Structures are given as structure tokens and as C-alpha cells.
Amino acid sequence: MTPTTMLAALYMPGNERMVIEKNYPIRALQDNEILLQVAAAGVCHSDVFLLSGVTVDTRKYVMGHETCGVPIKLGPKVDSNTIRKGKLYSVSLVDGCMHSTNGTPVAENTIGIGKDGAYAEYIIVTADMLVPVPDGVSPEVAAIASDAGVTAYHAVQHAAKVKRGDKVLIFGVGGLGHLAVQYAKHFGATVYACDFKPEALKLALELGATEAFDLIELTNKTTAGFTVDITIDFVVNNQTFSLAMAALRGNDVNFPSSPTLVLVGVSAENLVFDTLDIVVSGVQIHGSTYGPRSALVAALDLFSKGVVRAHVHSEPLENVNKVIDLGTRNQLRAFEIIGRKVVIPHHNMH
Template structure:
């Protein structure tokens, strides 16, 4: 089969046409990959040399079951499209690596290939009308955006909230839509004018550049929830400042969601948390119920991710575009014509 293999130390993936089709073990199924998203996590694995051995990358997967291994009790229809939970609920930290690494494309071969083996209970049926490309996006960017907004941020329609989304990228532009869907007043901040335009189109009331946000903060701008999808020192400080302004509305429940992965050290003091009643949350992957919920939002048209798709054979060009910041929304790779 065709597969894009990561080799430690190489910035480019090796495109192979002779990669063996995997055999599902006990409790596993063999999935014919319909689409697989390309993610900044893939770049972290490649450029950070985080995986010590050759591996087929790709953890944002949708596809069709073609074979079940032993001990799989459920019967799967070959015409049913499934999204694959990237992190299994029973994933474990081992060998010094976090549970995050017990996932396709990290702990074992992933979806940058024609076929992938996953656990049978990682599969979530995709509602009618949701394409394989969107189902793949839901499996990582969608589920995380939903969890960060609804469960971590408390933006679930139970009360009126104001939300600031910093970084209108692959997750952030979905967070804008999810928060707006649940009745929040949404503000967005991004360095790119085109990203700010996307935020306004998708439901943001206003969209600021970083410099504009700084001026707004000096004027007393405040929100209930700040979601930092960039998570660098400057954005973290801006998010804290937006929430500190809530102090005079005590007993407000300001929440800062650190939603981006960064190598920078972010600092706060007890004055940030205790004196300002500030909750700082660093959530990870969502649950099965979160993935089902975001797929339903896709199916209803309440959330429409910005997605571009490319053949899997163009994976290295796509990853270079991600490195260079030339991607708006999300990119999905589709195998089949290699």
C-alpha cells in the first residue's frame, strides 16, 4: 500500500508504495482511510524528533471498516463512514511518553496511508451528510474545539457568555462557530487579516489584530472566557489581562483556556488566580460524546470547518505550507490515486 513514513531526523516524509497492509489484532479493525487531516502535531513529531522510530504519521482519520480482528463482537457495515477517536479513553502513559503518544501516528502507524489498524471502540459512526474530509477534521480539531469551548469554557448556552478566541486557525475558527452557536458574544484576535475576516464571517462580533487588542484592553475590554490557541507569552499575557478586567464584576467566573501547544514557558502568579478569581485550564483531548456532539453540529450546518483537501502524495508540500503559516483553516489528505 501507499504510505508516508516518518524517519527520525528527516524533515520530509518518505513516500512508499511497498508498505505492508497491516493485519488487525485482537479487538482491532482494519480501516480503509478515506481522509486524514494534517496537523501541527505532525510537525511537532517531525521537527521535534519526538518519535524515536520510523512511523506512518496521521491521527485525524476517517474511513471504512474492511476487516475485523479476533474479539471484535460488533459487526461493521462496509458502507458506513467512521471517524476515529485519535486518543483512546484507555490510553496510558508509558516509557516516559504521555498518553497522547498512545495514538495513531504517534504510538503506532497512523492514517497517512491507504489502510490503518485501530481499536474497534475508537470508531464513531458519521452522520449522514458529513463528508469524509469533515469527519477527519472532527476527529481532532473538531472534538478539541468542542471540548475547549463547551466543557472547559462552560459555553453551553446555560448563561450568556462573552468569549475571546486568540488564533483563528484550524481549531480557533471552529471555536468561534461553536461559541456563537451556544449564544456567546464572540470576539477574535489574529495577526492575519484573512483570518480575522474568516472569524467575522463565521460569527464573531469583532476581530482584532494583536495591536488593536492591546488598545482595547487598555480601555477596559473584558470577556468571561479567553481561549488562547497560540499560547505564547504575548498571547497568554493578553488573555490574562482581558480576564483581569472582570475583577470588578465579582463574582464573575473568568476562565483562560490554554488551547495551543507551545515550547514557551508561560508564567502566572497566585495574584492572577486567587485575587482575580481566574481559572486557568489546560485541557487535552475530548471524549466520545464530544466527538459525537461536534459531528452533529457539522451535520446540522451549525459548524462548517474551512477545509482544503489534497492527494496524500502531496503530504510534504502540505506540511511545508503548515510550517510556513500558509494554511487557513484545516488541510486534509486523501489517499487513492498514488
């Protein structure tokens, strides 16, 4: 019997915490839609921005945009030979029709950011959002592959264009950064990492980084002449930007290759820089967000082969507010979580 209501964590305008509803209605499927039983949903730092009022939305919707699940009901126009009930699928954030003029997702049409998302027992998706999960990939890893895995892969492979022989410096060894360290290593780079947490620095070294620095150590290194070819910043504040520029500035400009700075993280800070410094140093600055379906396929493949290992910590769905905000100590805001947190609906808890 198809369920008609579900447990869900909702964005409510004016609330700094999600509202947990035990009987949130599940709407009827349209012809091309699929009802997916959520297996796991990743908790992303961008959820903090949604709840903190940085963005203003007047709608009520289920949050959670990083997920995987199993189809339990198909709309009448969904090809049952293409989408199989009982098979685990990772969910791309947007369907094939939802993009802006430059190809990036339109926020209002993204699951968990305007449309009902995955902090729930069920989610409604379309076939072109689903990517089959290879054998050997757990639901927790398949969930984070859909956003953290894609975003880090796109930043390393497409935005930074990391190749064999490059020296790459990664800022922030968190949910995305710990994957980026491994992607860059996989593509043949010598990888360095910077984080203020000793546990994160230890993890970076375990995952293949040649050296890992805290902020003071990196400042001393760049002062002594340390340089890299590429920096990928998952923190993005004035301190990391300045350190990235210091590590890139000493390189020669060798067209078409130039020192490259990729910004992936989001913060409330406005970056301050000298335009003459940018022009003279030849540093190319790129922003990177999410990635194409092919990046999700590639990320899942690397997970399935054991080339990339995801560090994942699970909590029941009911605890999603605890994960995002433990009283006055917000784990995500304080960047205290090493790896990625996922929440799992009760029906999938072991």
C-alpha cells in the same frame, strides 16, 4: 482481495520530513481489529512538533492522527452487526483502554503518534475507536471532526464551560479556532476573535464573531477597558497570554464563576506571569487537550445539521510533506493556512 502493502508517510528518527514508502507492509489483523480504508486524514500543527525534534522518538511509524475511513476487513472477534463494512466512520485518537491516570491519551499508544496512523491508504483500528458519521458529512469534514472538532468542542464546552450570555475571546482562527468561534456562538456566547491574519479576521466575522481584532487593535481595546469572561487560546505564546490576562483582569470575581483562561495551543515558549496578579485577579487557568468520545459524537452532529461549518482544503496523500513544509516556507509553522488541510489517498480522489 485484502491488500498487503500500501502507500504511507512515515516518521523516521532524525528526519525533518516524512519518508514516503510506496509498499509499506500491512500487518495481519488481531482478533478485535479492523482494517480501515482511509478516506481522508487531517494535517495537524502537532505534526510539526514531531518532525522538528521537539519530541524525540526512536521508532519508525506512519504519521497522521486525524482521520475517517471505511472498514474493509474485520477481525474474527469484531461484531459485524456493530461495525458495518462500507460505512464511513470517524476515528477517535485512542481506544477505550489507552489513557493515563488523568484520562488523557498516552502518546505512545496514540495512532499517528507512536502507533501507525492515517497518512496512508489503510489504518488498523479497534471498534471502540469508531464513531459512525451522520449522513451529509463529507469524508474531509469527518476526518477533522476526529481531532480538531473534538479538541475545539472540549475546550469550549467542557474546559471553558461556555454558556449563554458569556463574552468569549478566541485567539487564533485556524483549524481549531474557526470551529471554536462557531461552538461558542452555538452555546449562546458573544464571541470576539484575535488573529494577525486579515483573512482569519474576515472568516471569524463570517462565522459569527461580533468583533475581530489584530494584536495591536486588541491591545488598544484592553487599554481602553475592554473585558471578557472567558478567553480560549489556540496560539499560546507570551503575547496572547498577556492579552488574555488584560481582557480578563477587569472582571469581578463572582464565585463559583471566575474569569477563565483556557490554553489549548502548544508553542515552544515558556509563559511568564506574575503569580500575585493571578491570585488577585481571580483568573482561573485551565489547560485543555482533546476530549471524550461524546465530544466527537456532538461535533459530528453539529456538522451534519449545518450548525458548524468546517473550512477544509484537500491535497493528495503524496503531497503531505508539501502541506507541512513548502521548502523554506512552512505553511503550518507560519500559521498561513486558514481552516484545516486534509490529505486524501489516491483511491478516494475524485
